[in-house]
Amino acid sequence: MAATTSQASLLLAKQLRDLMKSPVDGFSAGLVDDSNMFEWRVTIIGPPDTLYDGGYFNAIMSFPTNYPNSPPSVKFLSEMWHPNVYPDGRVCISILHAPGDDPNGYELASERWTPVHTVESIVLSIISMLSSPNDESPANIEAAKQWRETRDEFKKKVRRIVRKSQEMF
Amino acid sequence: MDSEDDMHDANDLESLDDDFYSGETGMGSDDGDGDYEFGNNASDDSDDGNLNRQQENYTVLSEDDIRQRQEEDITRISTVLSIERDHACILLRHYKWDVDKVHEAWFANEESVRQTVGLYENPVARTFSRELLCGICFERHPCDRMCAASCGHFFCYSCWRGYVSTSINDGPGCLMLRCPDPPCGAIIGQNMINLLASNEDKEKYSRYILRSYIEDNITSKWCPAPGCEYAVDFVMGSVNFDVSCNCSHNFCWNCTEEAHRPVDCTMVAKWILKNSAESENMNWILANSKPCPKCKRPIEKNQGCMHITCTPPCKFEFCWLCLGAWTDHGERTGGFYACNRYETAKQEGEYDEAERRREMAKNSLERYTHYYERWATNQSSRQKALQDLQNMQNVQLDKLSDTQSQPESQMKFITEAWLQIVECRRVLKWTYAYGYYLPENEHGKRQFFEYLQGEAESGLERLHQCAEKELQTFIDSSGPSKDFNDFRTKLAGLTSVTRNYFENLVRALETGLNDVGESGNQPTCSRSSSIKSGKGKNGKTRTIGGTTSRSLDDGNHSHWSCESCTFANTKSSMVCQVCHRRR
Numbered sequence: 001m002a003a004t005t006s007q008a009s010l011l012l013a014k015q016l017r018d019l020m021k022s023p024v025d026g027f028s029a030g031l032v033d034d035s036n037m038f039e040w041r042v043t044i045i046g047p048p049d050t051l052y053d054g055g056y057f058n059a060i061m062s063f064p065t066n067y068p069n070s071p072p073s074v075k076f077l078s079e080m081w082h083p084n085v086y087p088d089g090r091v092c093i094s095i096l097h098a099p100g101d102d103p104n105g106y107e108l109a110s111e112r113w114t115p116v117h118t119v120e121s122i123v124l125s126i127i128s129m130l131s132s133p134n135d136e137s138p139a140n141i142e143a144a145k146q147w148r149e150t151r152d153e154f155k156k157k158v159r160r161i162v163r164k165s166q167e168m169f
Numbered sequence: 170m171d172s173e174d175d176m177h178d179a180n181d182l183e184s185l186d187d188d189f190y191s192g193e194t195g196m197g198s199d200d201g202d203g204d205y206e207f208g209n210n211a212s213d214d215s216d217d218g219n220l221n222r223q224q225e226n227y228t229v230l231s232e233d234d235i236r237q238r239q240e241e242d243i244t245r246i247s248t249v250l251s252i253e254r255d256h257a258c259i260l261l262r263h264y265k266w267d268v269d270k271v272h273e274a275w276f277a278n279e280e281s282v283r284q285t286v287g288l289y290e291n292p293v294a295r296t297f298s299r300e301l302l303c304g305i306c307f308e309r310h311p312c313d314r315m316c317a318a319s320c321g322h323f324f325c326y327s328c329w330r331g332y333v334s335t336s337i338n339d340g341p342g343c344l345m346l347r348c349p350d351p352p353c354g355a356i357i358g359q360n361m362i363n364l365l366a367s368n369e370d371k372e373k374y375s376r377y378i379l380r381s382y383i384e385d386n387i388t389s390k391w392c393p394a395p396g397c398e399y400a401v402d403f404v405m406g407s408v409n410f411d412v413s414c415n416c417s418h419n420f421c422w423n424c425t426e427e428a429h430r431p432v433d434c435t436m437v438a439k440w441i442l443k444n445s446a447e448s449e450n451m452n453w454i455l456a457n458s459k460p461c462p463k464c465k466r467p468i469e470k471n472q473g474c475m476h477i478t479c480t481p482p483c484k485f486e487f488c489w490l491c492l493g494a495w496t497d498h499g500e501r502t503g504g505f506y507a508c509n510r511y512e513t514a515k516q517e518g519e520y521d522e523a524e525r526r527r528e529m530a531k532n533s534l535e536r537y538t539h540y541y542e543r544w545a546t547n548q549s550s551r552q553k554a555l556q557d558l559q560n561m562q563n564v565q566l567d568k569l570s571d572t573q574s575q576p577e578s579q580m581k582f583i584t585e586a587w588l589q590i591v592e593c594r595r596v597l598k599w600t601y602a603y604g605y606y607l608p609e610n611e612h613g614k615r616q617f618f619e620y621l622q623g624e625a626e627s628g629l630e631r632l633h634q635c636a637e638k639e640l641q642t643f644i645d646s647s648g649p650s651k652d653f654n655d656f657r658t659k660l661a662g663l664t665s666v667t668r669n670y671f672e673n674l675v676r677a678l679e680t681g682l683n684d685v686g687e688s689g690n691q692p693t694c695s696r697s698s699s700i701k702s703g704k705g706k707n708g709k710t711r712t713i714g715g716t717t718s719r720s721l722d723d724g725n726h727s728h729w730s731c732e733s734c735t736f737a738n739t740k741s742s743m744v745c746q747v748c749h750r751r752r
Contacts, residue, residue: 068306
C-alpha cells in the first residue's frame with residue numbers, strides 16, 4: 001500500500017510541477033493544503049462563447065491513494081447549474097467512472113477511466129462538458145429539463161451563477 | 170400379517186386403475202410371497218430407464234469437466250484458425266463460447282472480427298528508440314522494462330501491474346480489459362495477465378474465465394443449490410427441463426427454480442410471486458376492512474356496534490354500514506346496530522358492486538389459503554423426509570445390517586424407497602399449485618384431479634408408513650428376523666408401484682387431463698375411492714388428501730357468514746342474528 005501511495009503522490013507532484021511550469025489555458029490548479037498531495041483546488045474559467053463565459057468556478061479534486069488506477073472525484077464549490085453536475089456539486093462524466101462500473105463493457109474504451117488520464121485531461125473534459133451538456137443521462141434532472149424545455153430560463157439561471165462567481169472571486 | 174393386507178390393498182388398486190399402475194402388472198399376481206430378486210430387478214430396470222433418459226438430456230459437469238471442455242474448445246479454435254491459444258480463448262469469450270459462431274464470424278471476415286474483439290495483427294504504434302515515456306507515470310524507462318498489448322502502446326511494468334490488479338479486483342469486467350490508452354481497443358489476454366498479476370490475482374482471473382464458460386454459454390448453468398459447485402450442460406430443444414444435479418438437488422433448467430413437474434415454469438413463477446407478493450395482503454384488506462370515509466385508512470371491524478370512531482388523528486365518527494357521518498345517525502336511523510339509510514340504499518342496489526367485490530376477494534383468499542397450506546405442508550414434509558433419508562443412510566442402515574446380519578449393499582431398496590418418498594412429496598406439492606390454477610368451471614377435470622391427487626396421497630402414505638414404522642421394528646429387533654425378506658419384497662414393490670403411479674400422474678397433469686371429458690361419470694369414481702381407502706386402511710392415511718377439502722366445504726355449508734358484520738349464522742336462519750340483515 002505504502003508503495004502505491006508514494007507512487008501516486010510522486011505522480012501528482014510531477015503533474016503539479018508541470019502545470020506550474022507551463023500553465024494550460026482555461027484553468028488554474030493548486031493544492032488545498034500543501035502537505036496533502038491528494039486534494040487539489042482548481043479554478044475553471046467559463047469557456048468563451050458559452051453560457052458560462054466569464055465565470056470563475058472553484059472545484060475540489062480528490063484523488064484516491066491508488067491513483068492513477070482509480071479516478072479522482074471532482075466537486076464544484078461554486079454554485080453550479082448544469083445537467084451533468086449533481087445539485088451538491090459533484091461532477092458526473094464518464095471518464096471519471098471506474099471501468100469496474102461497467103462489467104459488460106458497453107461504454108466505449110475511450111469513455112471509461114484509464115490510468116493515462118491526468119489532472120489536465122480531466123479538467124479539459126470538464127470544460128468541454130460545460131460547453132456541451134449531455135442531457136441523456138443527467139445528474140441534475142431539474143437542470144436537464146430546463147435545458148431541454150425552457151432554454152431561456154436555463155440561460156438566465158446560468159448568467160446569475162456566473163455573476164455570483166465573479167463577485168466571490 | 171398386516172403387511173399382507175397392505176399388499177392386497179396395493180394390488181387391488183392396481184387392478185382397478187390399470188392406466189395408472191401400468192407396467193408393473195407382474196406384481197399383481199405376486200401375492201406378497203415372491204422372492205426378492207423379482208422386486209429388485211423391476212426397480213433396477215426402471216432406474217436404468219431413468220438414467221438413459223437423463224443422459225440424452227443433460228450432463229452434470231464438475232470443475233474438472235468444465236476445465237477439460239474449455240481446453241478442448243480452445244484447442245479446436247486454435248488449431249482450426251491457426252492462432253495462439255490465448256487469442257482463441259479471447260475469441261471464444263467474445264462469442265460466448267460458441268465454437269461454431271467463432272468459425273462462422275472468423276471465416277466470413279477475419280479483419281472485422283479482429284477489430285471488434287481488439288486483436289490487432291499489426292501494432293498501431295511502433296517505436297524503435299531505446300528509451301520510452303510511460304503514458305501513465307510520465308517517467309522514461311528502458312524498453313525492456315516496458316510492455317504493450319497487440320497495439321504496441323508501451324507502458325512501464327509497474328503501471329501495468331497497478332492497472333491489471335485494480336481491474337481484476339473490480340470483478341469479472343477484467344475479462345474485457347483493454348489497453349489503457351483511451352482510443353485504443355486492444356484487448357488484454359490471459360498471457361499478459363499472467364505476466365503482470367500477482368499469484369492471487371492470476372487465480373482470480375482464471376476463476377473468472379472458468380465462470381464465464383458456464384455463465385456466458387447459453388447451454389449451461391450453475392446448479393442453483395447453495396454451496397454446490399457443479400454446473401449442468403443442457404441439450405437445447407429438449408422438452409423435459411427437470412435436471413438432477415450430482416449434489417442431489419433437482420431443479421428446472423429453464424427457470425432454475427426447484428424441479429416442478431407437472432406444472433410449467435410460468436405457473437410456478439405466478440405461484441411463487443403470489444406466495445410472496447403483497448397481493449394476498451391486499452386481498453385480505455379488501456375482504457376484511459373498509460376504508461375510513463375521511464382519511465381512507467383501512468379499518469377492520471372485529472366487534473361492537475356500527476358506530477365507528479377512526480383512530481387519532483382522524484377521529485372521524487361514522488356508520489359502518491352506510492359509511493356516512495355518525496352525526497346524521499341516531500334513534501331514527503335504527504340505532505347502533507342497524508342503519509335505515511343503508512337498507513334503503515341497498516335495496517336500490519347502490520352497494521352491490523362494492524359488496525360483491527369484497528365477497529369475491531374473501532372467497533378467493535380462502536381458496537388460495539386452502540391450496541397454499543397444503544403446498545407448504547408437503548414442502549415441509551419433503552424437508553423432513555430428506556432429513557430422515559440422511560439419518561437412514563448415516564445411522565440406521567448400519568444398525569439394520571448389524572441386527573439383520575445382511576450386507577449394506579442389500580439395503581439399497583430402503584434408500585430407494587426414501588428417495589421415492591422425497592420425490593413424491595415434491596410432485597404432490599406442485600399438484601396443489603396445479604389445483605389452484607385449474608379453472609373452477611371445469612368440474613369434470615377438477616373432480617378427476619382431486620381423485621387422482623387423493624389416490625396419490627394415500628399411495629404415498631402407504632409407502633411412507635412401510636418405510637418408516639415397519640422398518641423400525643426390524644431395526645429395533647434383537648436378531649435376524651425371517652420376515653425381513655418379505656419386508657424387502659413388499660417395500661420394493663410399494664416403491665415401484667408408487668413410482669409408476671406418480672409418473673403417470675405427472676404425465677396426465679402435463680397433458681392437461683385431456684382424457685377427461687365433461688361426461689359427468691366421475692362422482693362414481695370418487696365415491697368408490699373413498700369407500701375403498703376406508704376399507705383398506707381404516708381411513709387413517711387419508712388426512713391430507715381430497716377428504717380434507719370436502720370436509721372444509723361441509724364446514725362452509727353449515728354456516729353462512731353475514732356480509733356486513735361477518736357473524737357466522739346457522740344455516741337455518743335467513744336474517745343475521747346480529748345486524749338483522751337478510752341473507
